[in-house]
Amino acid sequence: MDMSSHPLLSSIDEAPPFPPNHPQLRRLDRSVVCQICKEPFQAPVSIGCGHSFCSSCIRSSLDVLKKCPSCNEPASEGQIRRNRALEEITDSWEESRPIIYDLAKPPPQPQITKKRPAQELNPKAASSSGTKRLKPNSSRETSGSRSQSPTKSRRSNDSDHDEVQNGEVEDEEDDVQELTENDEAPCPICQSTLPISSIPLHIEKGCPPPKSKLNGNGNRKGNQKADWKKVFSGQSIGAKNKDKEVEMKRITKPNYALATPADLRSILSDYSLPTTGDKVTLISRVQEWIILFNSNLDTSHPSSLSALRAKLSDMENSKKRDKERGKDEMINQLGSKDGLQKYAKDKRSEFERLRKEIIERDRKRKEQEEGKGGGKDNAIEVE
């Protein structure tokens, strides 16, 4: 089935894999990928057993389960160490990848690209080194992609990486290098000028014409929105941060079971974050912030605090949207026998299609095998 036809997948943008006649390069490609997010390492760290992950990935994972995701050995946050060599390797591989990809490309051989139509639409992906690394926090752009978008243009000075990681970061210096979320920029789709921080939401809503002011109706939701706006308007950042310099030191996790909402609010206000919402909201905000903040200390390409705040706000918003859509309702419905039956009935045609697909594919495979003379694949293969 042609994936590019799915409306929600059309935005996927990924560098094409190496052709199968270069298994070494495929292996190399895989070796700089984090087993949790399946993306090239960002701020790689190692844990006790020697496995490495993105700092934020393993921190999130250890919050849920104190085991190594790869080997299941007991693990804890205290074991996390920066893996500078791996960071260097990942960076330089990402930089060299487009060049090597071009060198390794066989003379026109359509059957490989045919299989992956979604990627064929992005011939650029092969030539621009920044494309593969599309995490929102990405600040590792090489010079090729640096100028593409205003939000990404922050890193102009590569030589100060090492100062940043072990000392304090001066916000002023950061401000010189980047546009803040409050600056305006053209929407990449409809070209209307908007504050940078509101562009993702604007695009998601299908590019409505910009309103002069976001309407802040709704009770608590409205408050939170206003609060985030305040954070980005520089009010708190500008005023507070000068009196109260944010310490670039790992945040120690509070005991969430014992922490009062006031404790949580005080942590949040230390970092100029919104303090609205009930305890559950506060806890999840503190948790996410600690992951973002602490993992930002594990890289030579740290993001600015304002970029981290924007990321936190994005995460919170998307979570809220998911909730509002009531996605979990479906699961509850499927918990009951009647619900299950109804669902199976409703989806009969869809399942019928999938069923036919399998039968058709099996038939084709059988034909192929017979043609080949019995070189049978094992049905179970693990990647």
Place this chain on the structure above:
Amino acid sequence: MSGLPKRILKETERLMADSPPGISAAPKDDNLRHFDVTVAGPESSPYEGGIFKLELFLPEEYPMNPPKVRFLTKIYHPNIDKLGRICLDILKDKWSPALQIRTVLLSIQALLGAPNPDDPLANDVAQNWKENQSAAIAQAKEWTRQYAN
């Protein structure tokens, strides 16, 4: 849309472009976290020839928490109960964020090929399986013929 992690998008794309033998999965049009899945019964198992419908949901915390998977097709299997719930370690305590949808579906297919009555979810089925295996297998074949075609 920005809420959907890139990992889910990539997994979906790969799953659909190159799905494992005997397995199909497609996300719903309006919700990319929710998949309709079909799994073919493995060869030389009582479920051979049957095509089983499943439902897979990626919770908000995925990949930190495992996907939720259920059989929608009735199946006679010691590790799958009447409601279609599956007793499989990687869907519970052995879950790891390094696993993915593909590995989960392959494991479920493997579970069909290797029922484990010593770790039962459907007690009556498991007992029957232990006490009178040939009768249990005949029953499983019968259900496959009846419900999974």
